[in-house]
Amino acid sequence: MQQQIIDPFQAIVDPSRRYILQLLSKDSLTINELADNFDLSRPAVSKHVKVLFNAGFISIKDVGRERHCILKEEGFKKLQEWINYFDKFWETKLKKLEALMDQNVKK
Secondary structure, three states: OOOOOOOHHHHHOOHHHHHHHHHHOOOOEEHHHHHOOOOOOHHHHHHHHHHHHHOOOEEEEEEOOEEEEEEOOHHHHHHHHHHHHHHHHHHHHHHHHHHHHHHHHHO
16 A cells, blocks of 8 residues: 555544544454444445555554554554643643632732
8 A cells, every 4th residue: 555644633534434443442453354343335444444544543464365454653643742732732821820810819
């Protein structure tokens, strides 16, 4: 599979792709095993897998005639960095609010 980089947020916008990630958090699965969990065709599931692969969420390992999908950290790191940015933002805001409230209590 040739990797075309996709924004991780675009990859997880679809509920089916989020569910695929949840399934893969339990164990690596073949594309056929993933397809068994959906009311979608195997080619449709393959397209979802390709998006997740291109976004860096999964790797695909060929074992004989089967393709095993395995979670990998790359896509999740990008999401976590974005979330961490806003965690720090809100933490700073809350500390400023706490300091302001402490000043008002002391008056």
